[in-house]
Amino acid sequence: MLQKIKNSNFVQDFLKYRYLLSEIIRRNIKVQYRDSVLGIFWTFLQPLLSTLVLVAVFSNIFHNRTEYYPIYVLCGRLLYDFYSQATKRGMRSITTAAGVIKKVYVPKYIYPLGNTLSCFVTFLISLLVLVAFMIYFIIFKGMSLTPYVLLAIVPVLILYILSFGVGMILATMSVFFKDIEYLYEVFCMLLFYMTPVFYSVETLNISNSFIKMGLMANPLYSIVNLFRFCIIGTGTWNWGWFFYSFGFAIVTVIIGGLLFRAKEDKFILHI
Amino acid sequence: MSEPVIKVENVSILFNLNKEKVDNLKEYVIKVLKRKIHFTEFWALNDVSFTVNKGERLGVLGFNGAGKSTLLKTVAGVLKPTKGSVEVQGVIAPMIELGAGFDSNYTGKENIYLYGATMGYSKKYIEERYDEIVAFSELEKFMDVPIKNYSSGMRARLGFSIATAVEPEVLILDEVLSVGDARFRAKSEKKIVDMFDKGITVLFVSHNTDQVRRICNKAIIIDKGKVIANGDVNEVCDIYDKLVSEGKK
The missing domain is CATH 1.10.8 (Helicase, Ruva Protein; domain 3)
Incomplete structure (x- = not known):
């Protein structure tokens, strides 16, 4: 039986290299925390501190209009952090694996997949901060859980699909254009302000409907709000948000996959 | 016995050589607007064909920049040929750069x-x-x-x-028999020779015809992306030695 390298099979490759995928995920998490004195504790400290600052600064402006404001901010912050870290790691996944890709045949999609997945694992760990906050608010502030809390995994998975898609697009582009990294850094900063992390679009009283539509077109708007609904439990499950963000994520992952597949054979000539 | 393990058929590889390497978006946009993107085509490999049968040890000789490493990378599956096809049977252990x-x-x-x-x-x-x-x-x-x-x-x-x-079926060696100190080198050469005895197929790149004669039983010479000689190791090494001495003159 002659094995054709030319038409390597996606499923066969995945089965053969699934141990590599788990090694990449484990290595990223280990290396990230090994040299830090605070270790895994850093995962909790980072969102906690930034949430404290945001709450301290903005609570006077938004507090009266938003229920459980610290939880509101923390939800937004955690999801936004995951998105920006996963896409940035995904973007750098090919260029940092250049040494391996140039020497050995490895299915290249393993790298953006492994790097975004390792961010996903760290994100899941950091959710413990949210759990701690929720327990405090349930006991002392009379917040109540709804069965929807079980659905919180849905917006989280949609966000992962979106991040993986964006990660593949950025990984491909950054192989050919090194300055994509800096441009994306700027984009992420703008995205932070365009995502309702510490404010809510509804209570801002934006009169210009174009601006309002623009803010709502951001898929993170729908994802973050769905997640908050599941955690805090006020309002209703908005199917519009669900279909919009899910559709957006699927289209992104398809575009990312096609772009990546079309260009992956050229990576080695540019890294 | 004469079952082909590596089959390289009419493989050509095209590189686009750009005079100034544009690797950022800003320059790219500017150059496209000014219509200043020029590519020079360069065929690193040009219509290369050969087969290696099971248990054969093929030496690949050639001067610097002749396309040897490109060829090895193509066989290892790292580079995809622009034209032609490469078929390899079994597990490949590429030892192109250790570590x-x-x-x-x-x-x-x-x-x-x-x-x-x-x-x-x-x-x-x-x-x-x-x-x-x-x-x-x-x-x-x-x-x-x-x-x-x-x-x-x-x-x-x-x-x-x-x-x-x-236990690979195909071993790709790119001048790696120079690992560590003399003692470890002897040990590693012995290990590779042991692997030969098990009927492994080898692709070996070197400039050193003595080493190639010692290790291989067949050889090819690649020059400017083309195979210019293919056959028994001693005949091909003689041709290569002659080329080298002609080059010195």
């Missing part, structure tokens, strides 16, 4: 697993061979030390030990 898949923050032990994973082996398979790898590399004491504290010789020894711990 390419190491993570310098990882310890020796962790790197054995990572490197094995990069080569497509399962965790169980690596576990079974772990002791053998450590014993061959003679780095027992350093398994819990991060690789960044290893010397280059230690890294190469570890890389060699992992790459040869498997």
Whole structure:
């Protein structure tokens, strides 16, 4: 039986290299925390501190209009952090694996997949901060859980699909254009302000409907709000948000996959 | 016996050589607007065909820039041919640059697993061979030390030990028989010769015709992307030696 390298099979490759995928995920998490004195504790400290600052600064402006404001901010912050870290790691996944890709045949999609997945694992760990906050608010502030809390995994998975898609697009582009990294850094900063992390679009009283539509077109708007609904439990499950963000994520992952597949054979000539 | 293991058919590889390497979006946009993007076509390999049968050891000779490394990378599946096809039967162990898949923050032990994973082996398979790898590399004491504290010789020894711990059908050697000190070099050459006895197929790149005569039984010469000689190792090495001495004149 002659094995054709030319038409390597996606499923066969995945089965053969699934141990590599788990090694990449484990290595990223280990290396990230090994040299830090605070270790895994850093995962909790980072969102906690930034949430404290945001709450301290903005609570006077938004507090009266938003229920459980610290939880509101923390939800937004955690999801936004995951998105920006996963896409940035995904973007750098090919260029940092250049040494391996140039020497050995490895299915290249393993790298953006492994790097975004390792961010996903760290994100899941950091959710413990949210759990701690929720327990405090349930006991002392009379917040109540709804069965929807079980659905919180849905917006989280949609966000992962979106991040993986964006990660593949950025990984491909950054192989050919090194300055994509800096441009994306700027984009992420703008995205932070365009995502309702510490404010809510509804209570801002934006009169210009174009601006309002623009803010709502951001898929993170729908994802973050769905997640908050599941955690805090006020309002209703908005199917519009669900279909919009899910559709957006699927289209992104398809575009990312096609772009990546079309260009992956050229990576080695540019890294 | 004459079952083809490596089949390279009419392989050509085209590189676009750009006079000024544009690797950022800003310059690219400016140059496209000014219509200043020019590519020079360069065929690194041009219609290369050969087959290697099971158990044969093929030496690849050629001057610098002749396309030897490009050829090895194509056979290893790293580069895809622009035209033509490459077929390889069985497990390939590319030893093009030892230790390419190491993570310098990882310890020796962790790197054995990572490197094995990069080569497509399962965790169980690596576990079974772990002791053998450590014993061959003679780095027992350093398994819990991060690789960044290893010397280059230690890294190469570890890389060699992992790459040869498997039982590949095809071994690709790119001038790697110069690993570590003289004693380890002798040991690694012996290990490779042992693998020959098991009927392994080898692709060996070198400038050194003595080494090629010692290791291989067939050889090809590549020059400017084309195969200019193909046949028995001694005949081809004689041609190559003649080319070298002509070049000196």
